[in-house]
Amino acid sequence: MKASETKVESGIATRQRLLESAQQLFAEQGFDRVSVRDITDRAGANVAAVNYHFRSREGLVEEVIERYINPINDERLERLEKLERRFGSKPAPLEEILDAFIRPFVTQVRRSEMSEMLFYRLMGRIFGDLGGALPASVEAGLRELLQRFGKAFSRSLPGVDREELTWRIHFMVGAMIHTMAHGETLRRLSGDASGDPSMETTLSRFIRFSAAGLRDGVCQDEKGGADGPQNEFLF
Incomplete structure (x- = not known):
């Protein structure tokens, strides 16, 4: 192998170690408490490597x-x-929209290098610690997400106006974060009364809880659909 190729591979490995060390530390301690030195020490790299790669x-x-x-x-x-393709012109069921919104956290954790606990802690810290200072690309994606899911929720919840639905979604996302x-704090403070449920059980509970809050005040017909005037809007 040529020396240049070895150098490139070494650089890629260093970059990966820095990313993995940073995400672990951010999940464990929060973004504000972790220094560049903390990251490079764990990654076995020098401080200059952070500036070189990032x-x-x-x-x-x-x-x-x-x-x-x-x-x-x-x-x-x-x-x-x-x-939406499956239901065509009909509103999709609220619980299925919520599942589409939340389940990706479950599928993505299985592809992560981190443990389930640290993965979810990192997700919570990203929005809890940095909610007002997210990268522009992430903010743009979240804006599109709110528009797309907002319309889907609106179709399933006719009669809930734009302002009210926006706040209900906000409360739901806050509870998710x-x-x-x-x-882990809940288990400790409750004296383990919360048990140790699987992620699938927690997901099911959260969907039921969120659906009840989003649906509050909306009349339901015998088939479980919502009555009332259609109120579709663009965020």
Whole structure:
């Protein structure tokens, strides 16, 4: 192998170690508490490597966020598109829209290098610690996500106006972030009364909880659909 090829492979390996070390530390300690030195020490690299591979600490933070959030959002939109094709001109069931919105966290954790606990903690920290300072590419993706899912929720919840539905979605997302970030805290504070449910059980509980909040005040017909005037809108 040529010396240049060895150098390239070494650089790729160093970059990967920096990403893996950063995501682990951010999940464990939060974004504000982790220094560049903490990351490079764990990765076995020098401080200059962060600037070489990511331009700055902020560039490294952005890449960690993008490599986790963008695949989740892509899967969300893919699931919503399949759902809407399946139901055609009819509104998709609320619970199935919620499943399309939330389940990608479950499928993506299985592709992650991190443990399930750290993965969900990182997700919670990304939105809890950095919700107001997300990379522009991530914000653009989330804006599109809100528009697409907002329309789908609106079709399934006729009679809920734009402002009210926007706040209900906001509350639902807040509960999701808190659940991911603080599941371990709940078990500790409740004296294990919360049990140790599987992620599938937690997902099912969360969908039922969220559907009840989103559906509050909407009349249901005998088939489980919503009565009332159609109120579709663009966010």
